[in-house]
Amino acid sequence: MNRRAWERRLLHAAVVGLVLVILAPFLWLLQMSLKTQADIFAFPPKLVFVPTLEHYRTIWDTAFRRSFTNSAIVAVLSTALAMLLGVPGAYALSRARFRAAGSLTLWILVSRMAPPIAFTIPYFLAYRHLGLLDTRTGLVIVYLTFNLSLVVWLMRSFFDAAPRSLEEAAWIDGASPGQGFVRIVLPLSGPGLAATAILCFLYAWNDFFFALILTRTEAMTAPVAVVNFMNYEGWEWGKIAAGGTLVMLPVLVFSFVVRKFLVRGLTAGALRG
Template sequence: MTMADTTQFLSRREKIIANLAVILLAVMTLLPFLWFVIMSFKPVDQIFAGVSGLFFTPTLENYAGLVNERFVRSIWNSIVTSTVSTGLALVIGVPGAYALSRAGLKRDRTMSLLILASRMAPPVAFAIPYFLVYRTLGLLDTQLGLIIVYLTFNLALVVWLMRNFFDATPRELEEAAWIDGASLWGTFVRIVLPMSIPAVLTTGMLCFLYSWNDFFFALTLTRNSAMTAPVEVVNFMNYEGWEWGKIAAGGTLIMAPVLVFSLLMRKYLVAGMTAGAVKG
């Protein structure tokens, strides 16, 4: 039964209630973000002006205040560390998940759980060990140091999610390719990987979000050179006062790439969320 077939059984009253519920949920979800974006365009003296602050002349002075070497470098650091760590996690984790799915090990579920265990512990449990090791290896305040941290956690997520997807996909096409003489790697590249593109994009998006929004490790393991955008925004909270305009503008700029990317890839994201849900 399609969605159209289902909706025709709903009464007019039920449709109105359902639409109102969806609108209310959307408003409750988006209102804090909209308020944050609007605040980034307000003059400093009208940010907390109350009712009188509802009507204001938009200004770009808060964004202009971000055009400096430190903030631009922090945005670049976020782009590099998030993109590279996500790419490496997919390149390593997707084939690893496929191998784990097809290996047929007796304790593969236990192995998958152990791989995911790194995501179960709170980040603070890893902070001191990483800091001590990085200080010894000279990786503090470097992009490479952050990439390694993000790769460690993202790799576990990729293997866990993609392994479940591969477990749910039918193997008839792979077996037919093997009969025709295709190798295991050739079958993966030519048949399995194209079918798993929605799941790969969804997993990559989640990994990118984790890396892009990370604050704790970037705060602990960086100082100046490799500082990322979320940490740089905190510098606008100082003893002399909190620069709310710049905080709102910086937060908006941090949210913008993820929002745009999500909208552009929404078709693949929805397909990836349901990929492998039905087996056979």
């Protein structure tokens, strides 16, 4: 017994060590954002230093701030829209038998997995005439291409896993299919809805390619702003690190808060059972 406890402790230590190695690149960026320019270029690298928030302060005073607002608005709107449109559809797909279900699934999966350039070219060409280039509306619509399919894909697997007996009980009590869906199924699918919404938010927030091509100044999102900044401030690594940290911060906070659902959301749909 004692030996097993030892083994266990050893294993834990090994895993912690591995985790640190895995996280090192990420932690390195974090600490860099708190170093002065001189400390960043110091060799050997300083592990103990006096942290400074200077880089954060300077970039927050630039146009960078606006890109943050853009990112947040676009991500939230596109998530809301995708959920609103996608959840009922996913429910129907889960409960009904459609003859075209196979091709439908394929269509949805392809929309989700297609390389962004496949949509960027036609959207770019069409937006020129529609006046949607460099607008938040334009981005919200483009993000539906992957988020709507994501919602259908994930929610369907959640609904598939939910027992039907409760809805059926409601029907017996005289509820219509719609009432059954709204009053019984949706409240029970809270975790699934949360996981899906957060994944949508993440994908929209993290998008780089669409925003790179479809925005210029007015609707520019945070990831594009960071890259612009990086191209401009070639060697200002402290500011680049601070910018990168700011962009990933909301994502990290969100992921941490809903970590349990997130794991489920990320793996659901690929696994049945």
